[in-house]
Each structure stands twice: as C-alpha cells, then as structure tokens.
Amino acid sequence: MFGKIGDIVFAGVNSPLSESVTVAADWAEIKRFGSAPALHNTGRNLVNRSLDVRLHAAFGAGTVENQLFTLQNYVQAGKIVPYEQAGVNRGDVIVQQYSYVVESQTPQGVLVSALVTLNLLEYADGPNKADQSEKGFATDPLKVIPVRVLQTGTTTGALVSVTTDQASAESLSAIEAAIKARDNITERNSLLQKTNSAAKKAGELAKQAKETYDAAAELQAIAANLGNALQSVANTSEVLANAAESGDITNTVSALQNLSDANASVKAAKLPLDKLVISRKPI
Numbered sequence: 001m002f003g004k005i006g007d008i009v010f011a012g013v014n015s016p017l018s019e020s021v022t023v024a025a026d027w028a029e030i031k032r033f034g035s036a037p038a039l040h041n042t043g044r045n046l047v048n049r050s051l052d053v054r055l056h057a058a059f060g061a062g063t064v065e066n067q068l069f070t071l072q073n074y075v076q077a078g079k080i081v082p083y084e085q086a087g088v089n090r091g092d093v094i095v096q097q098y099s100y101v102v103e104s105q106t107p108q109g110v111l112v113s114a115l116v117t118l119n120l121l122e123y124a125d126g127p128n129k130a131d132q133s134e135k136g137f138a139t140d141p142l143k144v145i146p147v148r149v150l151q152t153g154t155t156t157g158a159l160v161s162v163t164t165d166q167a168s169a170e171s172l173s174a175i176e177a178a179i180k181a182r183d184n185i186t187e188r189n190s191l192l193q194k195t196n197s198a199a200k201k202a203g204e205l206a207k208q209a210k211e212t213y214d215a216a217a218e219l220q221a222i223a224a225n226l227g228n229a230l231q232s233v234a235n236t237s238e239v240l241a242n243a244a245e246s247g248d249i250t251n252t253v254s255a256l257q258n259l260s261d262a263n264a265s266v267k268a269a270k271l272p273l274d275k276l277v278i279s280r281k282p283i
C-alpha cells in the first residue's frame with residue numbers, strides 16, 4: 001500500500017505521488033517610532049494538501065463504490081481521520097472536498113478503479129500527531145517558542161527560531177529600546193518647546209523693531225516739516241528786519257503778517273511731535 005486516509009487505501013497516480021502542499025504563516029506588523037515596522041510571525045497556518053490518487057478494488061480495502069461513499073461521509077460529516085503516506089504518519093486531517101473520474105469498470109457497471117482528487121486540511125489539535133520532521137519544528141516545544149523573527153540584515157525568508165533564553169534577551173533589549181525611545185521623545189518635545197519659545201520671542205522683538213522703525217520714520221517726517229516751518233520763520237524775520245530798517249511801512253506790515261503765519265506753521269508742525277512723545281515710548 002502506498003497511502004491511507006482513514007479507511008481509504010490509495011496509490012499515487014504518478015510516481016511517487018501527485019501531491020501539492022501549501023505551507024504558510026501569518027505575519028504581524030509592529031509599528032516602531034522613526035523606523036520601518038517590525039515583522040513578527042504570529043504562527044503557522046494549517047497545512048493544505050491536494051492529492052491525485054487512484055482507488056482500486058485490488059487494494060483490498062473494499063469496493064471502490066464503498067470507498068467513495070466513505071469519502072463522501074468524511075466530507076459531509078467533517079470527520080477527522082489519520083493520514084499516512086508511504087508508511088509515514090502525516091497526522092490528522094479533514095477531507096475538505098473530493099472529485100473523481102471513473103477509470104475502469106466491469107461490464108456489469110461495477111467500479112474497478114477511479115482517479116480521485118482530494119483536498120486535505122491539517123487538523124492540528126487531533127490526537128494523531130504528525131512526525132516532527134514533517135512539521136519542520138523542533139521536537140521539544142518547551143525550548144522553542146512559536147514566535148519567529150527576522151534577524152537584522154536577512155531576507156524575509158530567512159527565519160531563525162528563537163529559544164526562550166534568546167527571547168528573554170530580546171525582550172530586555174526591546175524594553176531598553178522602548179525606554180530610550182521614550183527619553184528621545186521627551187528630549188525632542190523639550191527641544192520643540194524651547195524652539196517654539198525662541199520663535200515667539202523673536203517674533204515679539206521683530207514687532208518691537210518694526211514699531212521703532214515706524215516711529216523713527218514718523219519722527220523724521222515731523223522733523224522735516226518742523227524744520228521747514230522754522231526756516232520759514234527765520235526767512236520772514238530777516239525780511240521784517242530789513243523792512244523796519246528801511247522805514248518801509250507797507251513791507252513791514254506785510255512781513256509782520258508773514259511772520260505770524262510762519263509761527264502758526266511752527267506750532268502746527270510741532271503738534272504731531274507732542275502727540276508722538278505722549279503716545280510712544282522713548283526710542
């Protein structure tokens with residue numbers, strides 16, 4: 001006999017056996033501050049097998065019809081059955097589905113052989129454990145934890161089993177890294193606060209400098225107007241002195257009026273200066 005699933009005895013269609021096996025695992029991404037996420041294996045998936053086998057009346061496991069009926073019961077009842085292949089224990093499985101093609105039969109319509117395609121799914125919690133070499137795990141489950149991690153610098157396919165001692169060391173390293181990351185965050189936040197405070201102070205100083213510049217510009221404009229008004233008073237005073245000295249009454253009266261207007265201009269030019277001194281701080 002080449003293989004057996006429960007009470008079903010089969011032979012491979014091709015040598016040694018037409019079998020497709022799917023092995024997979026689930027991975028979880030763990031976010032890390034300032035770095036790419038870490039990958040952690042959260043456990044393997046169930047092994048999925050697809051087999052092309054031959055059932056034959058000569059194999060001594062009953063008629064082909066009865067074996068097909070037994071397969072139907074396995075599928076519909078969800079029965080857990082042991083799986084052997086070439087004398088090697090593959091553990092418990094469930095038959096998810098099957099299909100068959102009649103290969104030969106007697107003139108009376110009795111099946112002699114049939115080609116069957118089976119989909120088998122591993123039942124990990126069954127009492128019939130597969131050989132450890134088949135699973136690909138160490139024989140002592142207490143010394144190997146189910147988490148597998150990627151070593152730094154390796155490809156995603158290069159997995160290394162982590163012993164409990166190594167796991168403890170890695171856990172300690174992870175804690176130290178977390179504390180360091182926390183300290184880095186605290187330091188960064190403190191630096192951001194200082195930077196923000198310095199930026200606000202720089203903004204205030206810039207505002208004060210702008211106010212000072214505006215005041216200086218305004219004062220410059222007032223000084224120019226006041227200077228022009230004072231110059232007009234000086235010029236008018238000189239004209240008045242010349243008119244008085246010459247005894248020209250008409251020019252003297254006109255010069256006096258001009259002097260009065262010039263004095264009024266000085267007062268008008270000085271008024272913004274008085275308001276500026278009152279409203280603004282000393283420059």
